[in-house]
Amino acid sequence: MDILNALMVLVNFTVIPALAYGSQLALGAIFVTLIYAVLRFANFATGDMMSFGTMFAVLLTYYFQSKGLNFGVLPTALLTIPFAIFMMIAYMLLIDKFVFKYYRIKKSPPVQFAMVSVGVMFVTQAIIRIIIGPTDRRFLDGEKFILKATEFKEMTGLNEGITLKSTQAITIVITLIVVSIMFWFLNKTKTGTSMRAYSDNEDLALLSGIDPKRVVMITWVIAGILATIGGVLYGLDKSYRPFVYFNNMLPIFAAAIVGGIGNPYGAFFGGYVIAFAEIFLTYSYKKFLQYLLPENLSPDTMVQALSTDYKFAISFSILVIVLLIRPSGIFKGKVI
Amino acid sequence: MAFFEGKQMTAGYGDGPDIISSCTINANRGEIVAILGPNGAGKSTAMKAMLGLLNLKSGNVILDGKDISSASPQDRVKYGISFVPQTRNVFAELTVRENLEIGGFLRTDGVQKMIDSIYELFPILGEKKSQVVGQLSGGQRQQVALGRALMSEPSVLMLDEPTAGVSPIVMDELFEHIVKVKKTDVAIIMVEQNAKQALNISDRGYVLVTGQNKFEGSGDELLNDPEVRRSFLGG
Numbered sequence: 001m002d003i004l005n006a007l008m009v010l011v012n013f014t015v016i017p018a019l020a021y022g023s024q025l026a027l028g029a030i031f032v033t034l035i036y037a038v039l040r041f042a043n044f045a046t047g048d049m050m051s052f053g054t055m056f057a058v059l060l061t062y063y064f065q066s067k068g069l070n071f072g073v074l075p076t077a078l079l080t081i082p083f084a085i086f087m088m089i090a091y092m093l094l095i096d097k098f099v100f101k102y103y104r105i106k107k108s109p110p111v112q113f114a115m116v117s118v119g120v121m122f123v124t125q126a127i128i129r130i131i132i133g134p135t136d137r138r139f140l141d142g143e144k145f146i147l148k149a150t151e152f153k154e155m156t157g158l159n160e161g162i163t164l165k166s167t168q169a170i171t172i173v174i175t176l177i178v179v180s181i182m183f184w185f186l187n188k189t190k191t192g193t194s195m196r197a198y199s200d201n202e203d204l205a206l207l208s209g210i211d212p213k214r215v216v217m218i219t220w221v222i223a224g225i226l227a228t229i230g231g232v233l234y235g236l237d238k239s240y241r242p243f244v245y246f247n248n249m250l251p252i253f254a255a256a257i258v259g260g261i262g263n264p265y266g267a268f269f270g271g272y273v274i275a276f277a278e279i280f281l282t283y284s285y286k287k288f289l290q291y292l293l294p295e296n297l298s299p300d301t302m303v304q305a306l307s308t309d310y311k312f313a314i315s316f317s318i319l320v321i322v323l324l325i326r327p328s329g330i331f332k333g334k335v336i
Numbered sequence: 337m338a339f340f341e342g343k344q345m346t347a348g349y350g351d352g353p354d355i356i357s358s359c360t361i362n363a364n365r366g367e368i369v370a371i372l373g374p375n376g377a378g379k380s381t382a383m384k385a386m387l388g389l390l391n392l393k394s395g396n397v398i399l400d401g402k403d404i405s406s407a408s409p410q411d412r413v414k415y416g417i418s419f420v421p422q423t424r425n426v427f428a429e430l431t432v433r434e435n436l437e438i439g440g441f442l443r444t445d446g447v448q449k450m451i452d453s454i455y456e457l458f459p460i461l462g463e464k465k466s467q468v469v470g471q472l473s474g475g476q477r478q479q480v481a482l483g484r485a486l487m488s489e490p491s492v493l494m495l496d497e498p499t500a501g502v503s504p505i506v507m508d509e510l511f512e513h514i515v516k517v518k519k520t521d522v523a524i525i526m527v528e529q530n531a532k533q534a535l536n537i538s539d540r541g542y543v544l545v546t547g548q549n550k551f552e553g554s555g556d557e558l559l560n561d562p563e564v565r566r567s568f569l570g571g
Contacts, residue, residue, distance in 0.1 A: 190437070193430070197438045200429040204421065208484070209413045209442040 001158070006291035008160040012149070018279040019272070020168040020237055023175035026271025027230030028248065029255035030179070031223050033267040036256070037199040038219040039100070041113030045121040046227070046252060051245035052124050053088035053228030054235045055132050057081060061139045073143040074170070075236055081229060089224035095120055096220055104216075121246075128242045136241045140167060160291075167237040178229055179268055182222065186264065191218060199262065247312070251278065254315040258322050260329025269330065274315055282308045337401065338362030340386075340417070340492045340523050345395035347385040354393065355381040356547035363523040363540075365491060368514065370534040370555070371527045372568060373544035379527040380422070382544065383494055386525070387419050388412050399492070414442060418490035422497040422527075425481035428470035432461050435469055435480050439487030447487065454483040457516060475506035482513060486522075493517065495526035499533075511537050531568055535559050543568060 028050060035043045043049075060080035070076050099120060103113055146169050149161030186192040191214075198205040198215045206212065231245065238244070255274045259266025285303040293299075306314065322329060341362035348354040356378040363369040371379045384390045386397050388409040396405040399415055407415065427435050436454055440447035455462030458479045464472065469480050478498060485493055498514065499507040507530060515537055518524050528534035535541050535555040543551040543564060551564050558564050 190441070193434050193437055194441060197427045197430060197434070200427045201424055204425060204427065204484075205438070206410060207413060207419055207421070208438050209410055209488070210438070211410075 002291045005158055005160045006288050008158055008162055009288045009291065012160065012162045014276075014279050014283050016162070016164060016168055018275045020165075020171045021279065022272035022275030023171050024230055024234040024237065024271075025248075025251055025255045025275055026179065026268045027175060027226050027233070028252035029259065029267035029271045030182070030264050031226040031230065032252060032256040033259070033261055033264055034219055034223055034226075037262040037264075038195060038215060039104070039113075041110045041117060042253070042261075044114060044117045044249070045124055047245045047247070047249035048121050048124040048128065048242070049088070049092065049223075050227045050231035050234070050248075051128055051240075051242045052091060052231075053084050053224065054231035054240055054245070055128055055242075056084035056087045057228070057232045058137055058139045058235065058240050059132065060084060061141075065141065071142060073166070075140050075142045075167070077139055077232055077236055078170070081232055084232065085225050085228045088228045089221050092220045092224050093217065096216065125242065125246065132242070134242055136239050138239050140236050142166065165237070167233070171233040171237055174229060174233060178226070182226070183264065185222075195219065250312055250319075251275075251315040254319040254322075257319055258329055260331035263329070263331045266329050266331030273330075274318060277318060278311045278314045281305045281314050282311050337398075339364045339400055340525075341398045342382065342386040343395050343398065345382065345385050345397070346393045347381065347390045347395075348393070349381075349390065354547065356385065356544070358395070359385075359544065359547060359549060361386065361525065361542055361549075363492065363525050365523045366518060366521045367539045368518050368524045368526065368537060370531075370538040370541040371525065371544060372531045372534065372541055372558075373550070374568065376546075377544040378547035379544055380496055381547070383419075383496055383525065383527055387417065387494060413488060416488070416491040417494065418485040418488055418492065419494045420481045420485045420496065420498060422500055426469045426477050426484065429468065431466050431468055432472075432480055432483075433465040435484050436461075436487050439484035442488060450487055450489065454486060457486070458483055458513065473506075474502045475509060478502065478506075478510055479513065482517065486517065490522060492523045492525070495524065497527055497529060499528065499530055507533065532559070 028046060032043060032046050035041065057077050057080045060083055061077045064070070064076050064079060069079070071079050099116060100113070103116055143166050145163065146166050147162060147164040149163045152161035153159070186196060194205070194210045195215055195218060197208070198210055198212065234248070251274045255270035256267045258273050259268070259270030282304065286299055286301070289303055290298050343360055344358045345360070346354050346357045359378065359382050361369070361371065361382055371382060373379050381390065385392055388407055392405055396403050398404070399417065404412060404415060427438060430438070433451065436451050437447050440450055443450065455465070460476055461479055461483055464476065469477060472480065495514070499510055502510065511533060514524060514526070526534065535558055538555040540554055541552065541558045542549055543558065551558060551561065553561070
């Protein structure tokens, strides 16, 4: 019984949150990796682009709520995602046309591209602050829990319960659906294959008649979809605060690089690696150990490897270790 | 008039000096034409000029009686000119089949029939169709490269040193394949370092020196020309 209780503690406080957080990171990491693979630069505006898409979802949610529209037990924000994606893609294509295209035609080196994306990041941040401001916003409505700890305890008779927030379940389900569709698209369709070909060998792709403009456009469209969905899911699960999205860029980049940058499978996997590492290392195992160890050995301290304030240090350390030991990442991406 | 012809081409890189000057190369369907010459003679440059990867300063490129000098490389692909570069000539991260599919990217009638005929031409590709090309041997990769280029059913195939860096046995095999391709009524122009072997299978050859036509003639003529032998074929 104690072992089961200990397990429930672990599942409730680490596994479920890590799966949800990992899914959010995975979407962002695939975004980074796709841009890197096709457009060949590290996009520092990733976090703020996700924030930009989410901003529209937040505003539209408020608007829908004011009109009395809702999605029943599900968050209204899910209804707004298609519109937010549309705005996001429009913004990305606009930025590409007026900023990135110039450097692409000039065949600028990747470092210059990365610096340009820093500029885009600042501009995007400024636009977001002008439109919605820097404050914390909650836009979650509908049913909050799928499974409450008390219900679970009643059902099983255990001391410890499992809580499943609806946002966590929605995050995991939507991520799996979106990522499956994306992998199907990349691997099974002609356009997807042409994108991979362009990423692999640009010159030969041109010699085969692949239109680079179309490849670039489709990449931004897919990136826009991923960025918006990832951003909205994160915002629903935690809350929407523009600055946090900027901070999330570190774990997102770490995820993309751990998995092997340029490799979407790697980025997907990397998201979970980072999330689990972050949560397992910052979780306090006191309660968990209390169930497992005899009373006289029970810990009085928190039994926490690192304080949660240091969670970015974990992504950063993983990033540095991977770059030192295996720069191509777990799934053999490109070497930066 | 020849089917595909680069006439009096003069070109160089950027604002640099002319690499080729008044260089003329032509090929007919069902013919293999070899471009030979010492290092730096402008062989690859001549080929790039015919492909549109370089702008001509003067001269023109004619395909089937039509002047295509100002067409982009992509448009030339549409007109039926296919190119196999010397390096990075396959999609290493894609499977053999996907490489062929990309080769037929511009086809509107589906790729399956053409892929089957490529498998017939290069049986090894049929066996390894779902393997990632990066894992294949050098000779097999070159076959993938040829197969990809043939997917668009080109009328002109241009090969930049197809046998560079492969063993002599594989080289003979590749030349056999090139002859097979020629029999499908394609005009083949190739730049080669292995001059003797290349001339053996070529109908005609050009020897370029410092960007100009120095000798030209049938494969046998060049092979037996004492001056060509002395300067390029090693006696």
